[in-house]
Amino acid sequence: xxxxxxxxxxxxxxxxxxDEGLDALVAAEPAPEAPDAPIPSPAPIVAPDGSKPGLLSRxxxxxxxxxxxxxxxxxxxLEDLLVQADLGVDTALxxxxxxxAGRFGRRVTTAEIKEALAAEIARIMEPVARPLPLYxxxxxxxxxxxxNGAGKTTTIGKLASQxxxxxxxxxxxxxxxxxxxxxxxxxxxxxxxxxxxxxxxxGSDPASLAFDALTRAQAEGADLLMIDTAGRLQNRADLMxxxxxIVRVLRKKDPSAPHNTLLxxxxxxxxxxxxxxxxxxxxxxxxxxxxxxLDGTARGGVLVALADRFGLPIHAIGVGEQIEDLDxxxxxxxxxxxxxxxxx
Ligand SMILES: Nc1nc2c(ncn2[C@@H]2O[C@H](COP(=O)(O)OP(=O)(O)OP(=O)(O)O)[C@@H](O)[C@H]2O)c(=O)[nH]1
Numbered sequence: 001x002x003x004x005x006x007x008x009x010x011x012x013x014x015x016x017x018x019d020e021g022l023d024a025l026v027a028a029e030p031a032p033e034a035p036d037a038p039i040p041s042p043a044p045i046v047a048p049d050g051s052k053p054g055l056l057s058r059x060x061x062x063x064x065x066x067x068x069x070x071x072x073x074x075x076x077x078l079e080d081l082l083v084q085a086d087l088g089v090d091t092a093l094x095x096x097x098x099x100x101a102g103r104f105g106r107r108v109t110t111a112e113i114k115e116a117l118a119a120e121i122a123r124i125m126e127p128v129a130r131p132l133p134l135y136x137x138x139x140x141x142x143x144x145x146x147x148n149g150a151g152k153t154t155t156i157g158k159l160a161s162q163x164x165x166x167x168x169x170x171x172x173x174x175x176x177x178x179x180x181x182x183x184x185x186x187x188x189x190x191x192x193x194x195x196x197x198x199x200x201x202x203g204s205d206p207a208s209l210a211f212d213a214l215t216r217a218q219a220e221g222a223d224l225l226m227i228d229t230a231g232r233l234q235n236r237a238d239l240m241x242x243x244x245x246i247v248r249v250l251r252k253k254d255p256s257a258p259h260n261t262l263l264x265x266x267x268x269x270x271x272x273x274x275x276x277x278x279x280x281x282x283x284x285x286x287x288x289x290x291x292x293x294l295d296g297t298a299r300g301g302v303l304v305a306l307a308d309r310f311g312l313p314i315h316a317i318g319v320g321e322q323i324e325d326l327d328x329x330x331x332x333x334x335x336x337x338x339x340x341x342x343x344x
Pocket of ligand 1: 146147148149150151152153154155176182185231292293294295317318319320321325
C-alpha cells in the first residue's frame with residue numbers, strides 16, 4: 001500500500017474527527033437572529049470561474065454543495081475545531097486567519113475550507129519535513145531521548161532495521177541501565193533488526209556504557225551508533241545530569257558527538273508533547289523529532305503545533321508497532337490525511 005494510503009487508513013480517526021467537524025461547520029448555517037431581521041437574499045451560485053451553473057448541473061444538484069458565509073461566527077467555530085484537533089491555540093488562530101483572508105464574507109463550501117486548511121498545514125510542515133541526515137563521518141552517533149513509553153525502544157529498532165536494509169552497519173547501546181525490562185526490550189528489537197545491542201549491568205553508569213559502545217563502534221568501523229537513554233522526567237535534575245554526562249564522555253572519544261539528538265514523542269499525549277519538547281531542549285541539544293503512535297490517534301494535529309512553534313525537523317513518524325511501521329514524513333500526505341482531502 002502507498003505511504004498515503006497507509007497513513008490515511010491509520011490516521012482514520014484523526015482525519016474523520018476534523019473531517020466531520022468541518023462538514024458540520026459548513027452545514028451549520030445559523031438562522032437569521034430576529035424574525036423581523038431582513039432575510040439575506042441567497043447568493044447566486046456562481047462557479048469559481050464566474051460562470052453560472054448549467055441546466056444539467058442545476059438539475060442534478062452538483063452545484064448544491066452546502067455553503068456558509070465565512071463570517072466572525074464561522075471563524076470562531078473553525079478556531080475551536082482546530083484547537084480541539086490539537087493544533088494548539090496559537091497555531092489554530094494563525095491558520096484560521098490565513099484561511100479567512102481573501103474569503104471573509106464569501107459563501108464557502110466544506111471542500112473549499114478543507115483544501116485551504118490542507119494547504120495551510122502543508123505550508124507549515126514543509127520546512128520541517130527532513131529525513132535524519134546521514135553524514136560521511138563514521139561512526140555517526142545518534143542519541144535518542146524522550147519520556148518512558150514514548151516509543152524510544154521501538155523507534156530505535158525500526159530505525160536500525162531501515163539503516164541495515166540500506167547497507168549500514170549499526171550498533172545499539174541500551175543506555176537506560178536502570179530498567180532491566182527496557183534493556184530486554186531493546187535486545188529483542190536488536191535481534192529483529194539484526195543489530196548488536198550493547199548492555200551494561202543494571203544500575204551501572206550509562207555514560208560508561210556509551211563510552212564503551214563508541215569505542216567498539218570506532219574499532220569496528222560501524223556507520224551508526226544509536227544510544228537509548230532513560231526517560232525519567234520525575235527526577236529532572238538527575239536525568240539532565242545523566243544526559244550531560246553521556247555527552248561529555250562521548251566527546252572525549254569524538255569531540256563532534258553526538259551528531260544527532262532525536263527526541264521521540266508520543267502523539268497520543270496531545271498538547272503535552274509541546275511541554276516535552278521544551279523540557280528536553282533544556283536538557284539536551286535536540287536536533288530533530290520522531291512522532292510515534294500517529295496510527296489510530298485523534299491527536300495528530302499536535303504535529304502542526306510543534307512544527308509551527310519549534311521548527312525542529314521531523315525525521316519520521318511511527319504508524320504502528322511492527323518493525324516496518326516507521327515512515328518518512330510527507331507534509332502533503334499528512335495534511336491530506338488530517339483534513340480528509342486527496343493528497344496532491
Ligand atoms: N500503535 C503504535 N504503538 C507504538 C508505536 N511506537 C511504539 N509503540 C508502542 O508503545 C509502547 C511503548 O514503546 P517503547 O518503545 O517501549 O517505549 P520507550 O519510550 O522505549 O519506553 P520505555 O521502554 O518505558 O522507556 C509499546 O507498546 C510499543 O509497541 C507506534 O508508532 N504506533
